[in-house]
Amino acid sequence: MERVNQVICEKRSYSREFKSHQHDFGQLLFPLQGSLEIQTKGQEIILNSDYCFYLPPQFDHNYRSMDRNEFLILDIPIQYLPDNTSSMYMQLDKQWTSIRYLLLEEAKSQENKASLVDLTRYVTNKLHLSNTPSIDYIHKHFKESIKLETLAKIEHYHPVYYSAWFKKRTGKSPKDYISELRLKEAKHLLISTVWSITKISEELGFENSSSFTRWFVRCEEIAPQKYRNLNNG
Missing domain, CATH: 1.10.10.60 (Homeodomain-like)
Known part of the structure; x- marks a missing residue:
């Protein structure tokens, strides 16, 4: 129980066998080396070093890595999270790259828990405010005809599940x-x-x-x- 209520930032590696579980906390994954296959309901992604991925609490997922791998993981207790967070697949822009660097430094030192908590609060606020790749695509191309299938493919979702995910994320249909x-x-x-x-x-x-x-x-x-x-x- 103590671990569930603790902010944890550390490096982890994953095996080649598919494993399935869910967490009582949110989890943010940054690939440092190799890739990770993640399967959720309606979504399949190969997470590599160009992206990061957020898994909300109580979110069933299967995962495995078929290559030599290392990931930076931030486990976020629910008290730090906004209500009803959804999964997020995000490109590592300059801001997220900077966040990864700061989290890596925290993972190395493990001395100042208060600074890790402050950084985690910043991260959760950014998760709440950030656009995902498909929403960024909409903002760039809304003057054009946009197919639901195109948006779903960007997020690696089946179109039916994408629509439900999008509405949970934005409160609106695409x-x-x-x-x-x-x-x-x-x-x-x-x-x-x-x-x-x-x-x-x-x-x-x-x-x-x-x-x-x-x-x-x-x-x-x-x-x-x-x-x-x-x-x-």
């Missing part, structure tokens, strides 16, 4: 999330530019201005030109 981004951009373009409705509809990936207008009215209950006139005084 379709509604993308529509909100498009609507926000449409409003911005209507107010901040003198572009024609046709040009704006093209910019946002609509087939024509009529389909854009119908969509805008459905979302806002007002025509785009009328919205522009009202908000431009």
